[in-house]
Amino acid sequence: KNQVEQSPQSLIILEGKNCTLQCNYTVSPFSNLRWYKQDTGRGPVSLTIMTFSENTKSNGRYTATLDADTKQSSLHITASQLSDSASYICVVRSSGGSYIPTFGRGTSLIVHP
């Protein structure tokens, strides 16, 4: 069964600090992995997408890594800002022809001033 597990479930950090969110998956065959940011009460917005051959991808202060061998991904946030407070969702798509991606439950990040 395809699964995506994220850790930690929640995280509180001080403004300006860095943090790393983890995503482990068992989706097979693998097509791509995407990180979404979901502000409270809003729809998720895509931050990065990574395919099998990509190890690292950056989007401003967000850097995603992918280890396809261990089926792990991380999202690193540098110099956090108050606006980074949100839920971060890892989503993995299979190349098996399904229209349905597998969603993680998300990590809730709170950045305190």
Place this chain on the structure above:
Amino acid sequence: SQTIHQWPATLVQPVGSPLSLECTVEGTSNPNLYWYRQAAGRGLQLLFYSVGIGQISSEVPQNLSASRPQDRQFILSSKKLLLSDSGFYLCAWSDTNSVQETQYFGPGTRLLVL
């Protein structure tokens, strides 16, 4: 550019009442369309998806139904709401011609069933 609309933004309904949530997409044609529900503190749960007009696939058996009367219109309905139907409902679309198939989400509808 493409935009996705959902309405209403917030809805409070009594148990047993009907439901109709609407989602429309602009700026694209023949999109894949999705309905998700997100319960408080939980992940996104796919309810329905559609690859074309009149084509609906259900992922979770429940008292909800979906319809796609037009290419860029997706409707989520219920004849009788349950307390457990409360949650945040998100509509999304993706481009069928895109290999990466990014899903673009609407602003969501917050439903409270009392």
